[in-house]
């Protein structure tokens with residue numbers, strides 16, 4: 001399965017980053033199995049046997065060493081395959097996730113981090129503390145900044161995170177699917193209240209969202 005087909009079939013940030021995570025996991029486990037197999041094989045094959053050990057000056061030692069280049073070349077080839085695969089797939093995923101998908105169905109929300117809460121500002125000027133309500137099956141773009149110190153805005157379920165820095169706007173996007181409540185959290189130590197800097201992303205069906213959004217007004221309900 002290629003990276004492109006994963007992205008096109010399940011175009012969510014969660015699916016894309018899960019794909020990279022599983023790639024690293026599979027290659028990590030495979031490398032571990034191969035490495036330990038080689039270690040155990042060499043331990044058994046070349047264990048110390050006083051009666052048959054060769055002196056470093058024995059010509060057979062030299063012969064052995066010279067015939068190992070094929071094994072070394074194979075190990076380098078395997079390492080190159082692993083590094084090129086995970087590296088290229090990571091970069092492709094990062095680039096794909098850095099680009100906000102072009103969709104007419106996009107909701108932009110400004111996020112202002114401050115000690116120790118999140119302020120969400122909707123397109124109509126409505127602001128909400130620690131609660132963002134969004135509809136299902138929508139691309140939601142968060143424009144993230146801070147009004148005091150460095151914070152980091154993250155929604156673990158969607159596998160997205162970005163720095164919240166005063167004077168700068170960083171974007172992350174998600175594609176909502178099912179309804180539910182998801183944790184929004186600060187991921188950068190920002191002061192004594194950092195651990196309590198937790199908000200909620202509430203995903204509701206579009207009809208409920210429209211009704212709720214129509215009842216909001218600039219500044220608050």
Ligand SMILES: [Cu+2]
Pocket residue numbers: 113150151152186187188189190194197
């Ligand atoms: Cu913070």
